[in-house]
Amino acid sequence: MTTTTSAATAGPVAPDRRGVDPAAVVARTTSHPSLRDTCVQTLAMAWRALKKMRRKPEQFFDVLIQPLLFTAMFAFIFGGAISGSVSNYLPVLIPGILAQTALTVCMATGVQLREDMDKGVFDRFKSLPIARFAPLAGPMIADLIRYGIASVLTLLTGLLIGYRPGGGVFGCAAGVALTVISGWSLAWIFTWLGTLARSAQSVQGISMMIMFPLTFLSNAFVPAETLPDWLEAFVKVNPVSHVVSAVRDLLNDGAVTAEVGWAVVGCAVVVVIFAPLAVRSYSRKM
C-alpha cells in the first residue's frame, strides 16, 4: 500500500528532484576562465580547425603551389642577374621565399578567421563561457601544420634545383623552426585585422597591402646594399629582413647569430602587442 502511494506522489516530484537548481548553478559559476580551461578550450578549437582542414583540402593549395612555383620561378629568372648564377642565388633566395610563404599563410589566417566569424556558430562560441582567446588561438595552432608544410616544401624544391645548405640538417631544422615561429607570431597581426575588418574581402585587401611591401621591401630577394639609401634604411628596420637574415645564418652557416636573437625578440614583441589587441577587439565585437 505504502509503495503505491509513494509511486503516485513521486510522479510530479521526480522531474523537480533531478531538475536544475539555479541557486546551486550560480554558486558553481566562476567569474573568469582558468588557465587550464583556456588551454583545453584552445585545443578544442584547434581540433575543430584540423577537422575543417581535412574536409576542405583545397585550403592547402597556397602552401603546396606557392613554394614550388615561386622557388623555381625566382631562382631561374633572377638568379643570373642578381648573383651571377642560379646556384649562387639559391642561398640568398631560399630563406627569402621561406619568409614570403610564411607571410602568405599568415594572411590566409586572418581571412579565414573573418570568414569563420561571420558564420552562425560564432554566436554560440560567444555565448558559451569560454576564454575569448580560444577561438582565435585554436585555428592558429592548427595553422602550424600549414607553416610546416610550406617551409619543408620550399626547402625541398631548393634542394631539388641544386641548393646545398651549409648549415646541414641542424641548420635546416632550425631554419624551418624559425620560419614557423615567425609565421605564427606575425599571424597575430592578421588575426587582429580579421577581428577589425568588416568582411573577408577587406581583410584580404588590407593584408595584401601590408604583405607586399613587407616582403619586397626587404632583403628577401635582393641584397639591401644594391638599393637607394632611403630604401635601404627601411629595409634594415623591416622585421622581415631580420627574419630572412636569421634564417640565412641558420641554413647557410648553421650559426645561431645575433640576427636569430633579434628575429625571436621581434616575433615576441609582435605577439605581446597584437595578441591582446586581437582578443580585445574580438570580445568587443559581440
Next chain:
Amino acid sequence: MADLSAVRAESLVKNFGDFRAVDGIDLHVRQGEIFGVLGPNGAGKTTTLRMLATLLPIDGGHAEIFGVDVRREPHRIRQLVGVTGQYASVDEDLTARENLWLFARLQGLPSGRAKSIAGDLLDRFGLQEAADRPLSQFSGGMRRRLDLASSLITRPPLIFLDEPTTGLDPRTRGQMWDTIRELVMDGSTILLTTQYLDEADQLADRIAVIDRGRKVAEDTPDALKTQVGESTLQLRLSEGADTALAVDVVRRLLGEEPVLTPESGRMNIPLPDPNRAADVLIGLREAGLGISSVSVAKPTLDEVFFALTGHGADDESQMEAAR
C-alpha cells in the same frame, strides 16, 4: 536565494547609431516559467535577448540573471544561460555528433563524458541516424533540434529561445513545442521570443508584447486575448446585400462595432463569446440578408497589435525594411 526571479531587467536600452532598437524595456521572468516576448520583426525582441545573453553590449539600464549582473559578470552569465538563436548556431563543417562533442569540450567536460552526453542528446532529439552525416544534408527542423540540443549540454537553468519555430512546418513546430514543455518540467526557466500569438498562447505562462523597442503590454495569454476580444466572426455578404442594414443588426445584437471592407463585402465582427456567432447569423437571415461565406477566427498578432498600439504589425516590418 530569496529572489525568485530568473531575469530582472530594468529600462534596457540599445542604440544602433541613431536608431534606438530597444527603448527602456523592463522584463521580469520568474523561475520555472515560460515567458514569451511577442512582437513583429524589428520590434527589438532579438536585440533584447542578445543583450541579456551577453552577445550585445547593454547601452543603458540594468539586467540581472539569477541575481548576477549581466554587464559586470558576463562570464558567469554565460554559465547560466543556454542560447538558441533564430538561425541555427551550429558548425556547418562538422557532423552533428562532432558539434555536440566540441561544445561539451568547450564547456569543460572531459572527452569521454562529452561523447556520452552527445550520444544522449542525439537520441533525445531524434538525430541518432543522422549523427555522422554532414550538416549540409540536414533539414531546417533537424538543424533547429541540433541547435537546441547544443544549448542543453550543461543543463543551464535559463534557456533563451529566439523564434524557435520560425520557418518550420506545422508538424516540426508541434514537436518543438513538446520539447520546450519538457524542458520546463526539468526545472528550467525559458525566455522565448515569437512572432506568433498562437505560439505564445500555447507555450507561455506570461507574455510581454514589444513594439518599436518598447513594452506595450505584459500579461497572461488569456488576459491579452480578452483585451482584443476572444475571436472574430468573419462574414462575406452575398452580392447586393445591404451592408448598412447588416451593421445595424450586428450593433443591435452584440453591441459591437463591425470592421468593414466594403469593396469585398467583408465584415469582421469582434466576438466576446463565440456562442453568440449563431445569434448574428440568425439575426442576418431574419433581416433577409444573404451570406456567401462565414468563419470564426482567433485573434491574430495583427489584431492584438492594433488593439494595443493603434497601428498594425505591418507598419513595423516596413520600418525594419527602411532601416
